[in-house]
Amino acid sequence: MLKQTIDDKWDLLSLDALDATAITALLDEAARHAGRRAPLPEQPAAGHTVAVAFYEASTRTSLSFERAAQRLGADVLHFASPASSAKKGESLLDTGRTIASIGADVIVLRHPSAGAPAQLARWLEIPVINAGDGRHEHPTQGLLDLLTIRQRKSRIDGLRVAIVGDVVNSRVARSALAGLHKLGAAVTLVGPPTLLPESFAALGATVAHDFDAVIADQDVVMMLRVQHERIAGKAFSSVDEYVYGYALDARRLAICKRDVLIMHPGPMNRGVELSVEVADDARCLARAQVANGVAVRMAVLGRALGI
Numbered sequence: 001m002l003k004q005t006i007d008d009k010w011d012l013l014s015l016d017a018l019d020a021t022a023i024t025a026l027l028d029e030a031a032r033h034a035g036r037r038a039p040l041p042e043q044p045a046a047g048h049t050v051a052v053a054f055y056e057a058s059t060r061t062s063l064s065f066e067r068a069a070q071r072l073g074a075d076v077l078h079f080a081s082p083a084s085s086a087k088k089g090e091s092l093l094d095t096g097r098t099i100a101s102i103g104a105d106v107i108v109l110r111h112p113s114a115g116a117p118a119q120l121a122r123w124l125e126i127p128v129i130n131a132g133d134g135r136h137e138h139p140t141q142g143l144l145d146l147l148t149i150r151q152r153k154s155r156i157d158g159l160r161v162a163i164v165g166d167v168v169n170s171r172v173a174r175s176a177l178a179g180l181h182k183l184g185a186a187v188t189l190v191g192p193p194t195l196l197p198e199s200f201a202a203l204g205a206t207v208a209h210d211f212d213a214v215i216a217d218q219d220v221v222m223m224l225r226v227q228h229e230r231i232a233g234k235a236f237s238s239v240d241e242y243v244y245g246y247a248l249d250a251r252r253l254a255i256c257k258r259d260v261l262i263m264h265p266g267p268m269n270r271g272v273e274l275s276v277e278v279a280d281d282a283r284c285l286a287r288a289q290v291a292n293g294v295a296v297r298m299a300v301l302g303r304a305l306g307i
């Protein structure tokens with residue numbers, strides 16, 4: 001395949017920028033790969049190189065992008081900022097150009113600054129995939145959440161979904177909200193006012209501070225990690241207080257619909273946002289979400305590479 005030019009390259013920067021048709025097409029392609037345990041025999045990305053550049057810690061996202069690239073037959077270049085010249089002060093632009101010069105056909109970027117992938121996408125002629133930028137978006141996480149729900153409920157339209165916890169700091173919540181909203185789900189955001197400002201209602205969601213009052217109506221309950229590293233000052237006076245108001249424990253699970261789906265993007269703080277028994281309950285889909293992450297990233301890399 002000819003290298004894509006700047007005019008026709010496809011970046012994935014946010015779910016907010018995609019419409020329902022584009023999101024559904026990616027989910028349909030990902031569904032073809034879900035559950036795959038072996039590389040694609042035809043190796044459609046053979047001869048292509050995927051660079052995975054992470055300026056922030058990651059387990060699931062970086063490993064699953066690498067796995068997805070391997071399944072498609074691509075070569076993988078791995079870049080982790082603590083081990084690179086970024087430590088010596090090299091800029092994102094120069095690092096991106098270096099990675100492109102070495103022969104990458106697409107860059108997967110995780111960065112602590114919201115907007116960094118969009119900036120890199122403007123600078124480079126190769127596609128950029130956002131693997132999480134600050135508090136902004138994490139579009140492939142949003143897609144894997146949608147795929148996991150769709151597999152089990154056969155639809156997104158008309159579902160009631162609660163996204164619970166540290167919403168203000170969560171790029172996972174922003175991407176999930178954008179995707180769910182576009183595909184017709186009714187989203188309720190739940191959390192303490194310190195972690196869920198009323199302004200989130202402008203994004204098309206219902207804002208609730210009383211978890212117990214909304215839990216019984218939900219088809220899906222998506223729990224967020226309390227992002228201690230992003231919380232400036234005290235958002236709650238003790239972990240016990242947070243658990244009392246917002247953890248999903250056995251008592252709250254008993255109020256949920258019997259066929260409720262429990263989701264968590266990982267990494268989880270066991271005993272904080274999810275009690276240990278709920279984390280291990282069969283209705284908790286955290287591991288299925290991780291597995292779907294590989295399928296979704298195969299679809300996204302395939303689209304970016306034009307294969």
Ligand code: NCD
Binds near residue numbers: 138227265267
């Ligand atoms: C999340 C992230 O880094 O945005 N993890 C992930 O990618 N699955 C969520 C988090 O850190 O809480």
